Structures are given as C-alpha cells and as structure tokens.
Amino acid sequence: MKNIIELKNLQKSYYSETLETKVLHGIDLTIKKGEFVAVMGPSGAGKSTLLQILAFLDHHTGGSFLFEDKLVEAYTSDERSHVRNEKMGFIFQAFNLLARTSVFENVKLPLMYSDIPSNKWDSLAKKAIESVGLSHRMEHDPSQLSGGEKQRVAIARSLVCDPPVIFADEPTGNLDSNSGKIVMDVIKKLHEDGRTIILITHETNTAHYAERIINIVDGLVESDKKVIKQNINTNNSLK
Numbered sequence: 001m002k003n004i005i006e007l008k009n010l011q012k013s014y015y016s017e018t019l020e021t022k023v024l025h026g027i028d029l030t031i032k033k034g035e036f037v038a039v040m041g042p043s044g045a046g047k048s049t050l051l052q053i054l055a056f057l058d059h060h061t062g063g064s065f066l067f068e069d070k071l072v073e074a075y076t077s078d079e080r081s082h083v084r085n086e087k088m089g090f091i092f093q094a095f096n097l098l099a100r101t102s103v104f105e106n107v108k109l110p111l112m113y114s115d116i117p118s119n120k121w122d123s124l125a126k127k128a129i130e131s132v133g134l135s136h137r138m139e140h141d142p143s144q145l146s147g148g149e150k151q152r153v154a155i156a157r158s159l160v161c162d163p164p165v166i167f168a169d170e171p172t173g174n175l176d177s178n179s180g181k182i183v184m185d186v187i188k189k190l191h192e193d194g195r196t197i198i199l200i201t202h203e204t205n206t207a208h209y210a211e212r213i214i215n216i217v218d219g220l221v222e223s224d225k226k227v228i229k230q231n232i233n234t235n236n237s238l239k
Contacts, residue, residue, distance in 0.1 A: 001034060003030050003031070003066075004031055004068060005029070005031040005054060005066070005198075006064075006066040007065055008028055010029070010065055011024050011060060011061055012024040012050075012060050013062075024046045024049060024219045024220075026063065026220060027050065027219075027221055029224070033196055036188075036196075036197040036199070037213075038208075038213045039198070040204075040207055040215050041216035041217055041222075045219065048169060051167055051169055055084070056084050085110065086161055086163065088167060089158030089165070090158055090166075090168075091167070091187075092171075093170035094174070095142070096154065102140065102141060103142075106153055106157055107125045107153060107157045108121050109157065110161050111125065111160055124161075125156075131156065132186055147174055148178075148179025148183060151174075151175060154171075164195055165195065166198070167198050167200075168197065168199045168201075171184075171199070171201075172201070184206055184209050188209050208227055212224060212225065212227065
C-alpha cells in the first residue's frame with residue numbers, strides 16, 4: 001500500500017525572544033494510504049502538535065515531511081489550502097459547530113470553500129448527514145442536540161467534501177461512554193470505506209479501534225505497535 005505520510009527526523013520548536021522550546025525531538029513515522037492509526041501519549045508529549053503539522057495547520061522546524069510523496073515545503077500556499085479542504089477532514093473534541101445554525105448549514109459550510117459546483121452542495125450535505133444517521137436532525141440547531149449528536153454532525157461536516165484523510169483529535173473526549181462508542185463506530189466505518197484515519201486519543205478503548213497505536217513520549221516515538229483485534233471493549237492487546 002502506498003505511503004500517504006512519511007516523516008524523517010521531524011522536529012518542532014517554538015521560539016520566544018531568547019528561548020527555544022522543543023516539542024518534537026525527531027519523529028520517524030510512515031502512514032500508508034487507508035491505515036487507521038491512533039496516536040497516544042501523556043499530556044505535553046507532542047501529540048496535538050504532531051497532528052497540527054500533519055494536517056498542514058502548523059509548520060515543522062526540522063527534518064522532513066512528505067505528503068503523497070511530495071515535500072510539504074514544495075506546496076504553495078494555495079496548494080496547501082486546497083489539500084486541507086479537498087483531501088483532509090477534521091474532527092475536534094470541542095465539535096466547533098456554528099451556534100444558531102442548522103445541522104444542514106453546518107455540514108454544508110466546507111463546500112463553500114471547495115471547487116465543487118454549488119448546485120451539488122445540498123445533495124452532498126444531505127448524503128453526509130444521512131451517513132451518520134442524523135437525517136431526522138437536519139433542521140435542528142446544535143443547542144438541540146446531545147453531545148454525541150453534535151460530534152456526529154462534526155463528522156458529517158468532515159466528510160462532505162469526501163476527503164481521503166480524516167484527522168480526529170480526541171473525538172470522544174467530551175462524550176459519555178455510550179455516545180463515544182457510537183462516534184467511534186462511525187469513524188470505524190469511515191476507515192472501512194477506505195479512508196485514512198489519524199486519531200489522537202488518551203483513551204485506551206478508543207485507541208483500540210485503530211490498526212496501529214503509536215505512543216509519543218517527550219516528543220519522540222516510544223512505541224509503534226499493531227493492534228490485535230479481539231473484543232474491542234475488554235480484551236484488546238498489542239503485539
């Protein structure tokens with residue numbers, strides 16, 4: 001299977017006037033097209049920083065990052081924006097839905113920044129909402145939804161442009177266990193449909209939906225292991 005992401009000695013530092021704060025110390029990592037990868041690690045380990053870089057939302061300061069066999073530095077600003085909107089979908093812990101705006105309009109929003117003709121927007125938004133089982137909530141505002149429903153709306157929004165890569169940053173962090181399972185079942189289905197999933201989580205049960213679990217500690221990959229699929233709720237283990 002073809003590599004979609006390849007990192008070699010990836011580093012990230014933040015700078016103040018006289019101080020360098022190094023967050024990523026040299027990440028070597030390859031993610032293949034269609035993989036489902038979970039990234040775990042303690043608070044401050046660099047998980048979210050890594051995701052921000054992989055999603056073209058931040059820049060690395062050392063090493064190399066190839067996306068679809070092309071160095072990220074070789075993408076123009078417009079090309080980076082195009083990749084983010086057309087090839088990447090985003091799911092965040094905080095949902096990031098527009099208040100006082102219907103589910104339908106929230107999901108349709110990314111299409112307004114795409115190259116997809118406007119006469120297709122409504123049908124694509126409806127299809128995405130249907131795919132997460134929320135057709136009956138289409139005209140509701142976020143304030144009328146449960147936490148799990150809000151996250152499913154966020155997933156529908158991430159899907160509406162049909163991106164091949166989905167980034168999910170603690171997607172169950174604000175949910176109860178039952179709602180979290182429903183959301184992860186939806187994300188699992190996205191992977192089964194052929195999408196690459198890159199998941200940030202601190203929850204072991206959530207991580208075991210993935211094919212690989214990568215542990216980041218102090219800005220380095222401590223372990224990278226395949227998941228042995230057994231009972232996803234109780235008996236998962238690593239090899």
